[in-house]
Amino acid sequence: MAPPFDPADLPTGVQMPLSPLVARVLAPNPSPFTFTGTQTYVVGATDVAVIDPGPDEPVHLAALTAAIAGRPVVAILCTHTHRDHSPAARPLSEATGAPVIGCAPLTLEDDGPRADAAFDAAYRPDRVLADGEQVAGTGWTLEAVATPGHTSNHLCFALAEEAALFTGDHVMGWSTSVISPPDGDMAAYMRSMQRLLEREDAIYYPAHGDPIDNPQRLVRGMMGHRKQREGQILRFLARNGDSRIPDMVLEMYKGVDPRLHPAAGRSVLAHLIDLDQRGLVTATEDRWQMR
Known part of the structure; x- marks a missing residue:
């Protein structure tokens, strides 16, 4: 090995x-x-x-x-x-x-x-x-x-x-x-x-x-990955109601080095802000929910 x-x-x-x-x-x-x-x-x-x-x-x-x-x-x-x-x-x-x-x-x-x-x-x-x-x-x-x-x-x-x-x-x-x-x-x-x-x-x-x-293939894959992550967030909120970002990260980033979880949380926040601007989610203090 x-x-x-x-x-x-x-x-x-x-x-x-x-x-x-x-x-x-x-x-x-x-x-x-x-x-x-x-x-x-x-x-x-x-x-x-x-x-x-x-x-x-x-x-x-x-x-x-x-x-x-x-x-x-x-x-x-x-x-x-x-x-x-x-x-x-x-x-x-x-x-x-x-x-x-x-x-x-x-x-x-x-x-x-x-x-x-x-x-x-x-x-x-x-x-x-x-x-x-x-x-x-x-x-x-x-x-x-x-x-x-x-x-x-x-x-x-x-x-x-x-x-x-x-x-x-x-x-x-x-x-x-x-x-x-x-x-x-x-x-x-x-x-x-x-x-x-x-x-x-x-x-x-x-x-x-x-x-x-093969950059175009990688870019398509990365864009697809972000769309999948967005879908995960929406499904998580639809299933669990109002939730905090660390709870989302624990479920969505299983198998990822825990040292990277805080950085993953920043990307989740970026997704949530985008979804908020598109009228799909909203936040109350540090908890997020579907609109």
């Missing part, structure tokens, strides 16, 4: 080429919420962009410097400003002279359970990319694709030359994204997923988990 999988056993700080234009460097921050850690991508050959520079850890910054290998850095791009994605942007900018470009700054007090997902209050981009705006280097072009939902400021980046999409936390290779109110928005997330479904990307490079080589 194979030994239990431990993400901490995977090599960090090693540049792994994935395509002629894309390499990744895994940050040393594995957890139940980041899986093996945050994956930073280096895009380009003669000059490069760095996507999601990750946590401000000296060993990770040294690994990125080694991966850049003295090449000019055109831009440092961030998909969103959770602390496992953007804090290394500024020190890397100071080391390379590259501008920090990408998502808008967002500082929000999040009462969710994920310490790693707190917002990076120090993030100050030199340029914010609007949907459809581009950054280009020698032989590569990255286009911003607005995908709010996981966070309101979330961007994906499309690499036209390889029909690739860097999906940050919007679509991950190991789990569905946590949607944590008040900034996380389930209705916005589903609209963003529909937008990706209508694109023709051939491969996704997520910030956590392996590359996804």
Whole structure:
């Protein structure tokens, strides 16, 4: 029998080429919420962009410097400003002279359970990319694709030359994204997923988990999963009457690591808020019921 999988056993700080234009460097921050850690991508050959520079850890910054290998850095791009994605942007900018470009700054007090997902209050981009705006280097072009939902400021980046999409936390290779109110928005997330479904990307490079080589099938499956979860919530309330979120989580997330239950509760809350806005449920203090 194979030994239990431990993400901490995977090599960090090693540049792994994935395509002629894309390499990744895994940050040393594995957890139940980041899986093996945050994956930073280096895009380009003669000059490069760095996507999601990750946590401000000296060993990770040294690994990125080694991966850049003295090449000019055109831009440092961030998909969103959770602390496992953007804090290394500024020190890397100071080391390379590259501008920090990408998502808008967002500082929000999040009462969710994920310490790693707190917002990076120090993030100050030199340029914010609007949907459809581009950054280009020698032989590569990255286009911003607005995908709010996981966070309101979330961007994906499309690499036209390889029909690739860097999906940050919007679509991950190991789990569905946590949607944590008040900034996380389930209705916005589903609209963003529909937008990706209508694109023709051939491969996704997520910030956590392996590359996804049949992305439309995965997106359809993830959207179906969210619809199934919504149905579970409605059936639970129809059967049990007014209920609290922890009770829903215990039934609906059987077999899930209990450490993830608080985060699951945030996604359930996001579903309930969406259902409330659609006139299907209502709340009295911390108890929910059918309308």
